[in-house]
Amino acid sequence: MPPRSQNRPGPRGGGQGPRQAPAARGPQQPVNPPGEYEWRVLRLRLFIEVDTAQHITTVGVRRPGYGSSGRPIPVYVNSFTVEIPDSTIYHYDVIANDKVLPSAMNQRLIKALQDNIAPGIFAETRCVFDGRKNLYAPVELNLGGDSREFDVSLPGAPASSDRPPRIYKIRLTRVATINTEILHRFIQGQQSHDNTVSTALMAFNVAIRQSPSERFPTKGRSFFTEEGSKAIGAGLVLWRGYFQSIRPAVGRMLINVDISTGVMYQSGPLISLCLSYLNLPGNNPLALTSRLDNRMRLKLSRFIAGIRVDTRDPRRPNAPGSRPPRVVRKLSQEGASEVTFMMRDGRSMTVARYFEETTGTALRFPTLLCAEVGQGALIPLELCFVLRGQLVRKEIPDEKKADLVAFATKKPKERLESITKGMDILAYGQSEYVRKFGLTVTPQVVSTQARVLNPPTLKYGQGSKAPNVQPRNGSWNMADKKFFRPSKIATWVLIVLDGRVNDNLLADVSRGFVEGCVLSGMTVTNRDPIVKRINGQSKIPPQLQAAGADCFAKYKLPPTLFVVILPEGGNDLYTIVKHWGDVDKGVATQCLKSRNCTRANLQFWANIALKVNVKLGGTNVVTDPTSSTILSDPRTPTIIMGADVMHPGAGTHGRPSYAAVVSSVDSYAAKYVAVHRVQASRQELISDLSEMTKYLLEKYMAYRTAIEEVPANLKAPKRLIFYRDGVSEGQFQQVLDLGSFSLPSMFQAERGVTTNRTSPHQRLTSLLEIMTITDNVLAACEELKINLKITLVVVGKRHHVRLFPQNDRDADRSGNCPAGTVVDRDIGHPTEFDFYLQSHAGLLGTSRPGHYSENNLTADTMQALSFALCHVYAGSTRSVSIPAPVYYADSVCARAKIHFDPEKTVGDFSDSGVTDTSDTLEAFKRDFKALHPNQMGRQYFSLTLLCLEMLSVY
Known part of the structure; x- marks a missing residue:
């Protein structure tokens, strides 16, 4: 028995909480990042349309028809037809042990x-098991009854005279x-999606992954092989x-x-893995002694937490250990x-001495740290070997994401080709x-038929040689174009945080930045900035304040903008x-990397102007209203909202x-404002949605009145389209399955909705999200005395559907x-209205379409709107992979951390390892600083497109 540290923890927490009814679980997502510019194919479904005057909600939408707009092209889809037998599935609930x-x-x-305990019961068949509580036969x-x-x-399992093999109690109970x-019946549109459909689908999903899970490392619905590993x-x-x-x-x-x-974790000696993680020479194990920097030790400790190791006898280091991992x-x-x-005899002994006495062999590196395992047992690092094929559940370091x-x-x-070859590995027939x-x-x-939609017409501002632009292949350029609504820079400050930037480069930066802004239509009154060099190791805020004071002293105006040049790896400085x-x-800032400045050209500065213009209140480009009939009717003003929730990293x-909702404020759905909140960890429901929605509706009406000068009786929206993002494929599939279910009885009396009997329990969470969104939006509308129709659209981007052109002439x-490219036939939901839209041009890798849905709006109308919204992302002259409000x-x-004081650690959620923090939700809410009032009406959150992709992919 390995020695245990004296400060070992107490017993681990007890049994399970109250058991719920058996339910099919949503899958865990495999690590499957797109290429650097590999965009997503969206799956978007529209669920609810509410008329606030009548307070009647319809959950789920039957497909009324298919779209017809666009040029037809044949495509392949990475799916294979499977024949389902006419048979019976028996579902058993599994209770294993007491925890x-x-x-x-x-x-x-x-x-x-x-195999061993009850082979007679399973003689006729092999059952499949999801690893948690559902067994299917x-x-x-x-x-001998319904349960045993x-x-x-x-x-x-090892056994000794004083410790027999551990016995686990397993109870099987037939539940369905x-x-x-x-x-x-369901795939023919003759059967609603109920609990039996979900259970049958889950049973077949478990059946197809049972064999691979016995041979390969698995995560959710993915399994992995070592062939071609790197x-x-x-x-x-x-x-x-x-x-x-x-x-x-x-x-x-x-x-x-x-x-x-x-x-995967690197297999083999744990010492080697530790040295590799810390980027230390592999031939220097002595770097892992108690003299290791405490910050690095904690970082390493969090990284290796949860790894399974085989403990070896020092006399036979190449032989597997005799104890379980x-x-x-x-x-x-x-x-x-x-x-x-x-x-036990009262002697005090070091760990090194203990292993020397028990094995008869001295440790080679007795000064190295030990790995604490189990209930405080300590094992020298040199005796620990990492087992092969262990998936990393934590976020990988930023510097490795490019790899x-x-x-x-x-x-x-x-x-x-890889997918086709993979069918041999999957070997379903075997x-x-x-x-x-x-x-x-x-x-x-x-194989199915897709359509390529015509892109929307884009409108630029006065002074443009050709104000109307028709994108080609998902992109366009701003040559000879002026912003639709350009902003003004009265004075500005140039801050240098990289000491390697010389004066000549600063002159180029100043000149190029002004030129890019002016050519885009912006006004720069004072073209010479206040330049200030700041040591990145010093206190930054006071020196930024001093630079602003210098600007005021010279121009008698506060600075409109701070342009800041950061060194490589300056993430902390950026925050x-x-x-x-x-x-x-409450002042606009634009950060630049010094490396990019050294090779900047006019196109680079024009791209920077895209971000700066919206940060100062301008609008870059709008879609022509005729490109989307929803936006073209002035009698039915439409507000577009997008919502997302970001959760802590894996293992945290x-x-x-952090929840965020953004909203359009103009008639073109091109200018957006945002509001965000801190909420309970890993909660998908947006807690303060009613308050957030009210704030955004007020911003919409204020902008329409002050800027667009519409009459007071037309300032309020008549229609709201709410795009909801942020659910995983498993959660999303649950939401998709809601369409045919009735509302829970708890909502019936309150909302006056006539329904059937209560929905299945496992759908309640997803249904609550839909009801929470609609109820909170309704509450905000009622408080503001607004009557409008609400359409809820769920955007699915984390799925595995890919579209492949059958003919080279149809490819980009x-x-x-x-x-x-849009697909709404063959691969969509059997009864509900949805479609896949690949709204962007590919650059690297294979593009991912988005998955959409529709309600009471024709397929062509909803597809055109979603496609148009993919063209108004302010940081790019390319169509993006999801509608701009969702982006x-x-x-x-992703910017939540900038709302915490950088001098404190309570808001530092960059560490994705297991932590022992005792900070409460209230502490985070208290330390979360609100946006400055000056920034509230601005699009301060505009990022470069690539930066946003990298933030959202992982």
């Missing part, structure tokens, strides 16, 4: 149950019997993998197959030769589980500058989530489908 066990451990227990199990309990021990006829340093190795999911479509069932990427909790503060513990992107990027043809459940998979990819500008002083505890330069909401969430 939550890891999924892998649960799988081992169920396998032992079938194609035949009824003879349990078993005593299960793992084969090969499902005839697959309901799936046939070490990228920092203790990380990239593995290639495959995602698979059975999903219903129009008239048939499909298996969606895609390639994915898994980030142990899970690392953290690193010790002292080396093995320094940390002591009390023996991840490069590894994951595949051109469309290469991706489709899987015992797939055969037992009667599934038959067609090996040919699905300080943005906090000072957006929160403390005690940190909040990257080999992807052209911008504006902006994502951007606002």
Whole structure:
């Protein structure tokens, strides 16, 4: 038994909370980043339209028809048709032991149950298990009743005279019997999506992944193979993998197959992994002693927390250990030769001495730190070996994301070839589980008809040689164009935080910046800025204040804008500058990297002007209202909102989530303002939505009155289209499944809605989100005495559907489908109104379409609106992958950390490891600083397109 530290923790927390009814779980998402410019194919569904005058809500929308606009092109979809048998599925609830066990451990227990404990019960078939609590069988199990309990021990588990093998109590209870006829009816549009449909789909999904999960590392619906793996340093190795999911479509069932990427811990000696993570020489283990910098030790400790290690005998370091793998909790503060513990006989002994006595071999590196495992047991690092194929559940370091992107990027043809070859690895026909459940998979990819929508006409401002622009291949340029509503820079300050920037470069920066702004239509009154060099190691805010004072002293005006040149790796400086500008002083700031300034040309400065103009209240470009009929009717003013919620990184505890809602304020849905809040950790529902919506509606009406000068009786919107982002594929699929369910009885009396009986329990969370959005928006409208119709649209971007042009002549330069490719046939929901829209041009990798839905608006109308909104993102002259309001909401969430005082740590959520923080939600709310009033009406959150992509991908 390894020694235990004297400050070891108490027993781990007890049993499970109250058990819920069995429910199909949403999948975990595999690591599957797009290429650096690999945009998303959106799946967007519109669920609710509410007339506030009548207070009647319809949940779910039947498909009224298909779109017809655009040029038809044939495309392949990375899906395969699967035949579902006419059979019966038996669903069993699994209760394992008295506390939550890891999924892998649960799988081992169920396998032992079938193979060793009760083979007679499972003689006719092999059951499939989701690793948590749902077990499915194609035949009824003879349990001697509806329920039976078993005593299960793992084969090969160590035993001794004083400690027998551990016994786990496993109870199987039959909870449902499902005839697959309901799936046939469902895909033909004759059956609503109810609990039996969900259970049947989950059973088949578990069946197709059971065999791979027994052979490969898995995460959610993806599994990974070591073939073609690549070490990228920092203790990380990239593995290639495959995602698979059975999903219903129009008239048939499909298996969606895609390639994915898994980030694994480097296997082998734990010492090597630690050295690699800290970027230390691999031949210098002595760097991992107690003299290791405390900050680096804590960083390393968090990184290795949760890794499973095999402990080796120093006499046989190449032989696997005799004990089961142990899970690392953290690193010790002292080396093995320094940390002591009390023996049972009362002696005090060091860890190094203990292992020398028990093994007869002295440690090679006794001064190295120890790994704390289990309940405080200490194992010298040199005796720990990392097991192969362990997925990293934490966010990977920023400097390694480019390697991840490069590894994951595949051109469309290469991706489709890999998917096709992956069918040999998936080998559905050879899987015992797939055969037992009667599934038959067609090996040919699905072919369908897509349409390429005409892009919207874009309008620029007065002074443009050609004010109307028709984008081509998802892009356009601003040559000879002036902003639709240009802003003015009266005075400005140039701050230099990189000491390597010389005076000549500063002169070029000043001249280029002014030229880019002026050519874009902006007015720069005083072209010579106040220039101030600041040492990045000093206190930044007082010196920014002093530079502003110098500007006022010279021009008798406060500075309109601060342009700040940052050094490479200046993320902390960026946060300080943005906090000072957006929160403390209410002045616009534009940060530049010194590296980009050295090679800047006029196009670069024109791109910077795109950000600066909107930050100062201007509007870059608008879509011609005739491009979207929703926006062209002045009698029905329309407000567009976008919402998102950002959660803490994987493995992080005690940190909040951040919610943001943005809203258009102009008639063109091109200018946006934002509001954001701190809320409970990992909560998808936006807590303060009513208050946030009221604020945005007031901003809309104020802008319409003051700037657009509309009559008071027309300032209020008559229609609100609410784009909701931020749900995972699993959560999103639950929302999609809501359409045919009734409202829960708890809502019936309150809302006066006639419904059937209560919805299934597992749909309640998703339904609550829909009801929360509509109820909060309604409350805000009622308080402001506004009557409008609300349309809720859920944007699905984290899915695995990819579109591939069948003919080279239909592809863009990257080999992807052209911008504006839309699919609403064959692969959509069997009954509900949805579509896939690839709104952007590809540059690298394979583009991802977006998934959309529609309600009481024709398919052509909704598709045209969503496509048009993808063209008004202020930071780019390219159409983007999701509507601008959704992008902006994502951007606002990503900027949450700038609202905390950079001198404090309570708001620092950059650490994605397991933390022991005791900060409460109230502490985060207290320390979250509101946006300065000067910034509230500005689009301060405009980011460069690439920057936003990198923020939102991971």
